[in-house]
Amino acid sequence: xxxxxxxxxxxxxxxxxxxxxxxxxxxxxxxxxxxxxxxxxxxxxxxxxxxxxxxxxxxxxxxxxxxxxxxxxxxxxxxxxxxxxxxxxxxxxxxxxxxxxxxxxxxxxxxxxxxxxxxxxxx
Numbered sequence: 001x002x003x004x005x006x007x008x009x010x011x012x013x014x015x016x017x018x019x020x021x022x023x024x025x026x027x028x029x030x031x032x033x034x035x036x037x038x039x040x041x042x043x044x045x046x047x048x049x050x051x052x053x054x055x056x057x058x059x060x061x062x063x064x065x066x067x068x069x070x071x072x073x074x075x076x077x078x079x080x081x082x083x084x085x086x087x088x089x090x091x092x093x094x095x096x097x098x099x100x101x102x103x104x105x106x107x108x109x110x111x112x113x114x115x116x117x118x119x120x121x122x123x
Contacts, residue, residue, distance in 0.1 A: 008086070012086055017032060020081075038065070042082070076116050080110050080114060091103065
């Protein structure tokens with residue numbers, strides 16, 4: 001399982017920095033390291049939300065994360081993009097006991113963030 005998570009995180013981070021090289025220019029290697037750490041946290045929070053049977057647990061985390069990252073120069077669209085990449089990678093594996101729950105909860109988290117998008121001209 002750990003190898004699967006490591007593989008997913010590596011692919012998500014690789015894709016982000018391949019498609020958005022400006023993030024490396026803006027945040028450097030420290031930003032890439034933080035992105036990797038954040039993705040492990042995303043998966044951990046998805047797992048906790050499933051075990052607690054509380055989608056709100058992850059949604060609250062997503063909103064908190066977005067607030068934290070946007071105060072540090074990121075944009076909501078970056079968080080949504082990250083969740084979409086994570087969703088794609090999770091769809092391609094059968095290693096997660098709660099795979100369908102992860103996907104449902106990620107979708108709900110993205111929806112909450114996309115609603116913020118409507119009110120935010122910076123996206």
